[in-house]
Amino acid sequence: MDNRVPEIKMTEAPDGLEGAGFFATSLEKVVGIARANSLWPLPFATSCCGIEFMATMGARYDISRFGSERPSFSPRQADLLMVMGTIAKKMAPIVKQVYEQMAEPRWVLAMGACASSGGIFDTYSVLQGIDRIIPVDVYVPGCPPRPEQVLDGLMRVQDLAKNESTRRRNSPEYQALLASYNIK
Amino acid sequence: MADQTVESPDAQETAAELDPAAQKNKQLLDLLYRLFGQDAFTDVEEPYGFLTVTTTRERIHDIIAGLQQDQELQLNFLTTMCGMHWPERKDQELGMVYMLHSLVHNVRLRLKIFFPIGDPHVPTLTDLYSAANWMERESFDYYGIIFVGHPNLIRILNVEDMDYHPMRKQYALEDGTREDKTDLFFGR
Numbered sequence: 001m002d003n004r005v006p007e008i009k010m011t012e013a014p015d016g017l018e019g020a021g022f023f024a025t026s027l028e029k030v031v032g033i034a035r036a037n038s039l040w041p042l043p044f045a046t047s048c049c050g051i052e053f054m055a056t057m058g059a060r061y062d063i064s065r066f067g068s069e070r071p072s073f074s075p076r077q078a079d080l081l082m083v084m085g086t087i088a089k090k091m092a093p094i095v096k097q098v099y100e101q102m103a104e105p106r107w108v109l110a111m112g113a114c115a116s117s118g119g120i121f122d123t124y125s126v127l128q129g130i131d132r133i134i135p136v137d138v139y140v141p142g143c144p145p146r147p148e149q150v151l152d153g154l155m156r157v158q159d160l161a162k163n164e165s166t167r168r169r170n171s172p173e174y175q176a177l178l179a180s181y182n183i184k
Numbered sequence: 185m186a187d188q189t190v191e192s193p194d195a196q197e198t199a200a201e202l203d204p205a206a207q208k209n210k211q212l213l214d215l216l217y218r219l220f221g222q223d224a225f226t227d228v229e230e231p232y233g234f235l236t237v238t239t240t241r242e243r244i245h246d247i248i249a250g251l252q253q254d255q256e257l258q259l260n261f262l263t264t265m266c267g268m269h270w271p272e273r274k275d276q277e278l279g280m281v282y283m284l285h286s287l288v289h290n291v292r293l294r295l296k297i298f299f300p301i302g303d304p305h306v307p308t309l310t311d312l313y314s315a316a317n318w319m320e321r322e323s324f325d326y327y328g329i330i331f332v333g334h335p336n337l338i339r340i341l342n343v344e345d346m347d348y349h350p351m352r353k354q355y356a357l358e359d360g361t362r363e364d365k366t367d368l369f370f371g372r
Contacts, residue, residue: 118359122365125342
C-alpha cells in the first residue's frame with residue numbers, strides 16, 4: 001500500500017521578512033490573501049450558464065476548493081457577484097439592486113457571452129452586456145463556458161483580490177467609476 | 185377545396201380513406217357555412233392540412249362563441265392567438281390569428297382577421313376563454329392591438345415603461361445602442 005503523506009496545497013507566503021520564529025509583512029498582503037481565499041460568490045444565474053455553474057459547484061469541478069465554499073444568496077454577505085446568463089432589460093434593475101446591496105469590497109464576474117455582451121440576443125429586450133449597469137472585473141467568454149473556464153475566471157478574481165490595495169475602494173478613481181454608473 | 189358536388193356514401197368513404205384530413209376539413213367547412221353563412225368567410229386554405237379561414241373583426245366574437253357552444257363540434261379549446269403585422273397590406277396592416285381545437289373530436293381550425301393599423305380595436309374573447317386574457321395582453325404588448333372589453337389590458341412581457349410595440353415591422357429587431365457591430369461583418 002502507498003502510505004505517503006499526500007502533498008498538501010498551501011497558498012504561497014507573501015513577500016516579507018522571515019526569521020527564527022517571526023514573519024513580518026504588510027497588513028495589505030495578509031488581508032489580500034484572506035480575501036482572495038474566501039470569496040463568497042453570489043450566483044445570479046438566469047439561464048444555461050447557470051446550469052454550467054451548477055456543474056462547477058458539483059463534485060467533479062468543486063468550486064469549494066477555491067475558498068468559495070458558501071454560495072451566498074444574500075448580497076449582504078457576498079464578495080463576488082457572478083452574473084450568469086441573459087439579462088433582459090426587465091431584469092437589469094434587479095441586478096443593479098443586488099449589486100448595490102453588496103458590501104465593499106465587491107467583485108463582479110460576467111460569465112458567458114450573454115452576460116458579457118448580450119450574446120446572440122441582439123434584440124430590443126436584452127441588455128447588451130451587464131457592464132452597461134454595473135462595473136465588471138472579469139469576463140468569462142464562451143457559450144456556455146466550461147467549468148474550467150469558470151474556475152479560471154474565479155482565479156483571476158482571486159488575483160485581483162490578492163493584489164488590491166486596501167485603500168482602493170476609497171480612491172477617487174473608484175468613486176468616479178461608481179458615480180459613472182450612478183451607484184450610491 | 186374539394187369539389188362541392190354531393191358524393192355517394194361509397195365515394196365519400198374511399199375519399200376519407202385516401203385523405204382523411206381533407207375529408208374532416210370539408211365537413212368542418214360545411215358546418216361553418218351552415219352555422220354562419222358562406223359570406224362570413226374568405227380565403228379558405230388548408231396549409232399542411234390545417235383548415236384556415238379569414239373573417240372580419242365584426243364577426244369574430246360571435247363565430248368563436250358559436251363554435252364554442254356548438255354541441256356537434258365542441259370546439260372548446262383556444263390553443264393560441266397572436267398578432268401579425270403586414271406593412272404592405274393597405275388598411276389591413278394588423279391582424280389576429282386564432283387557433284381552436286376540439287379536444288373531443290381532435291379537429292383544429294385557424295381563423296384570421298385583418299384590420300387597419302390606425303384603428304386596432306378588436307373585441308375581447310375573455311368572456312369566452314379565460315386563456316384569452318394573457319394572450320390578448322401579449323398581443324397588445326407586442327402589436328398594440330387594443331381588445332375592447334379586456335379587464336386588464338396592460339403589458340405582460342416587456343418593461344412597463346416601454347413606449348412602443350416592438351413586433352411592429354417599422355422597429356429594428358436589433359438593439360439600437362450597439363456601437364461595435366458594423367455591417368461589414370454581416371454581409372449587409
